[in-house]
Amino acid sequence: MTATVRSEVHEGIATLTLDQAQTLNALAPPLLEALLAALRACAADDRVRAIVLTGAGRAFSGGGDIGYFGEVLAGGPAHAQEEIGRGMEDVGNPITQAIADCAVPVVAAVNGPCVGAGVGIALAADVVIAARSAYFLVPQVSQLGAVPDLGATWSLPRLLGRSRALGMALLGERIDAARAEQWGLIWRCVDDAALPEEAHAIAKRLGNASAAALRDTRQLIDAASDNTLARQLSDECAAQRRHVAGEFFNNACARFLARARSD
Structure with a gap:
């Protein structure tokens, strides 16, 4: 059976490639299961310091597999509810x-x-970067009569604000990579040919940083919209206490002090 997700590790960077180009990497159950297994394997692999997630062929992913939806709908509405709901969960x-x-x-x-x-x-x-020819499309409402899923309703308003998030979700219009960068949906839009090199350069930079500090920063930023300023300040302080006692912080400070003394 052909692998649906290709996994490669080189110099501490794991590249996970959705590898069903003939279906535009449609998110059929076998591909989703393989991706989850690959992510968990990378997280447990001590060699891996960062992950690049991309797609084979001309798409990152064409979204849900309509063929699969047709199969489960053939069993009736209750069967479809059970199968699709269980698959999501x-x-x-x-x-x-x-x-x-x-x-x-x-x-x-x-x-x-x-x-x-x-x-x-x-x-x-x-960090999300996109090739200049890429685009983002949320068609569930306008084309399928369903809702955006797999976290889109969580991430879109946090990245875009309510107005743009609702416009993107309800109207189902394509947002090209240049506009996605302008809106703050992604970090950067790059030329198509430069995408792999740029992604790996970013992953390498992240992989050389403190994994614990990266993780805490992600959590702090994700929690910020729900926190009061006082709670956020308290959480920052608690995290900082942990990191200043760590080896990474102490080594970094020692390097800066040594450089300052030599200047």
């Missing part, structure tokens, strides 16, 4: 959570269309 949602909770930073390299549930997966990453 057991595999789809855990993928987004695994990316968000990953012990190492995750870079999403969006190489082409990023559609539907693929948007939720991509935006769960710590």
Whole structure:
């Protein structure tokens, strides 16, 4: 059976590639299961310091597999509810959570269309960059009569604000990579040919940073919209107490002091 997700580790960077180009990397159950397993394997691999997540062929992901939806709908509405709901609970949602909770930073390299549930997966990453030819599309409401999923309704308003998040979700219009960068949906839009190199350069930079500090910073920023200023200041202080006692901080300060004394 052909692998649905290709996993490679080189110099501490794991590259996970959705590898079903013939279906535009549609998120069928086998691909989702393989992606979840690959993410968990990377998180448990001491060699891995950062992860790059991308797609094979001309798409990051075309979103949910309509063929699969047709199969489950053939069993009737109750069967579809059970199968799709269980799939989200057991595999789809855990993928987004695994990316968000990953012990190492995750870079999403969006190489082409990023559609539907693929948007939720991509935006769960710590840093998202996109090829200039890529676009983001949330079609569930306008085309399918369903809701955005796999975390899209969580990430979109936090990244874009309510107005743009609702416009993108309700109207189902394509947001090209340049506009996505302008809006703050992604970190950077790059030329198509430069995407792999840029993604790996970012992953390498993140991999050389303190994994614990990266993780705490992600958690602090995610919690900020729900916290009072007083609570956020308290949480920052608690995190800082942990990190200033750590080896990474002490070594970094020693290097800066040595450099200052030599100048």
